[in-house]
Amino acid sequence: MALQLVPHNTKIDFVGGRFITFCLAIFLAVLGTSGYFNGLNFGVDFKGGHVLEVHMDKEPDLTTLRENLNALNLGEVVIQEIGTPKDLMVKVELQDGDDSAQGNAIEKIKAVLGADQQYRKVATVGPKVGGEMVQNALKAVALALAAMLIYIAVRFEWQFAACAIVALAHDCLTLLALFSWAGLEFNETSVIAILITAGYSINDTIVIFDRIRENLRKFKKLELKDIINKSLNETLSRTMMTATTTLIALTALYFMAGPVISAFSFPIIIGITVGSFSSICLASPLLLYMHLPRGDSSSDTVEKSVNLS
């Protein structure tokens, strides 16, 4: 007997439970909006600054190290362990002055940490580059989402695209909430994480919408509410299967693929979960309010099987 994640004849009333799920969605969206005002923990990619990743030959005393680095008067210094106690990440703001002032700052930090330590990464990002990166990334994301929505509007009806937008906005806001309130660093890979979430969510939504469209044609007399429920239940097995395989892969990354990829996978794990939720519990029930054109409802064309040659 094969493993069955979801029994095949579920009759869950997703549409009936919409007030609960809408409330949850609104709560997450509010959390995200307030997160935006709470501010994001922008990484060096975005706000500019210096980052050093160093592998120390012995476990350092962080308190002393912090004091010594602060004594350099380079502004705020952030020291973080990455992975092991011997692996440190040191972040400093950009210094006033020209290129040489930036180089000097790095030399001073290296002198405190010890010149013969193993420097695994040293990076400097100018403020202008950082600002542009945010803008370019956001522009690319916005355009990509717009293109996808136009496609949905063309292939389906504009009402479907409208519901997809709401679900997408919800997913992005939820991730924003995560980044802001959990204080996760927001850098260029975070934008990619949001993109993956949005892409996955829209994919998921389309699969369900596709079934709704099909059932709308098949069962012209059935109430919209029942069609939505029927379609959601019919596709539930697929929704759960794909979400599970994706989450399995991501969880493997989270635990096994080292600190950088691990940090990258975490928001995607949340994003995939939220994306599945919004496809089922937000985008689809919302169709109820969209006055979908139903066409002629005189007869049900019940297709038993497709014509096969």
Next chain:
Amino acid sequence: MLQLSKMKLLIIFGTCLLGVLFALPNVLDQKTIAKLPLFLQNTVNLGLELRGGSHIQLEVDLKSAHKDYLSHIKDEVRSTLRKEQIGYTDLKLVTKDKGNVTLTLLNSNDFAKAKKVIFKIDSYITIQDLSNGNLNITFKEDALEKRNKQIIEQSIEVVRRRVDESGTKEPNIQRQGEDRIIVQLPGVEDPAEVKRMIGKTAKLTFRLVDNNAQSVNATEDGKPMGVAPQGAEYLMTTDHKGNKYFIPVRKEVKLTGDQLVDARITEDPRSGQPAVSIQFDSKGTRAFAEISKNNVNRQFAMVLDDTVISAPVFNEPITGGNAQISGRFTYKEANELSVLLRAGSLPAPLKVVEESTVGPSLGADSIQHGKQGVGIAFVLVSIFMIMSYSLFGAIANIALTFNIILLFAGLSILQATLTLPGIAGIALTIGMAVDANVLIYERIKEELRTGVKVMVAIQAGYKRAMTTILDSNFTTLLGAAVLFEFGSGPIKGFAVTLALGILISLFTALSLTKLIIYLWVRNKKNLTTLPI
């Protein structure tokens, strides 16, 4: 019954075979790869963060280049109007916005004549008559763009030559956005030296020293003590003892470093110190001979980026096109200067706006971790698929395996750069690649429940899942295309991996698994249930 055309079979198996072939070099060592035919030698291009090295982003200061050029035009206007004996006043360079040069003609009737001679200076400029003899000289809009493009291209070329001279292997230098240049130096752990070399403008000019003024000392804040005569400027230099002082140098440039064919390190025969010997091209040789003939016993200055590095006297006409620059160089400095002179001068100053250096150990660790993560993701997803769909799950896993192989083949052929998020993208592809198969299998299961025959259920499953698969994948593909077009750096790389992943999963799900399933069903007569 099912008809499988030979052609279709050939294409499907051919594609898989080619995929294996093109992905293979990625798991071979360098020596074995070198023995392969050339078209098979491509491997996935590892990003700097994975292989280690330096990444430098430079900004070309177009504004400053632009200002220099306008100031050159101003000088030309002055000398042209003087030559043509057209009276003018108030010749000014305005640096605001795009910059312009303004002047007032003493006699506004001279406008037509003035316009004619000024136009001859440069084809890029345009002149407006602002009444009362006021003239406004600006660049033509399209000319400005053309010039900016030239400056960037030329800058890239010079940077490339300088980096090549520095001995870095496989550097990657490319334009980024409007006015940026990205320099990637694999394996370089300390970019300070390369950065210094790249950043120098290295504009070498030969000018005469002004006879009507004396050298002056520097003030406390490093400015010359005195004002240079008209048409000359005070430029800094250093004497034998290392003291800084200023020499009055004519602004007129007699000859530039652009007319060199060679520059190499040599030894000053008198002092035994390192020096740089230069060789002019034929045009430069003639010009140098002319200048030295007309100015015997006069002092001239070799100026590098606003500093006089040497100011010898022409003892006799120099006709061979050879000259020696002997400043007070160390061996390293002389060598660097010769490299810079060979590579040519930058048309505009460059500024480092971003840099990062990744040590080789971090890259190796990331690859190691990435392999581990991707491998475990693959195994777990495979187990889960078999648990869920038994034999059909195993068939989907064959497709998944080819998915990864074809993805690596595609990345190798396209020479796309694999970055850290790219590795995560591969793992994600593993999770999502089974989606098409899941959609089909779920449909087949639904059809089976309506009680139709096995073969009918399979065909209906494929047919009905098709629109969904195409719609959902096309949307994502569209998104990836937009990201590729408008994104930069890692986002672009991610878009390539994503698009490749989608196309390949479409191929494996709609051709490969379908084929295997059909072949399997064909060999089993009288099937009543499916292992799904």
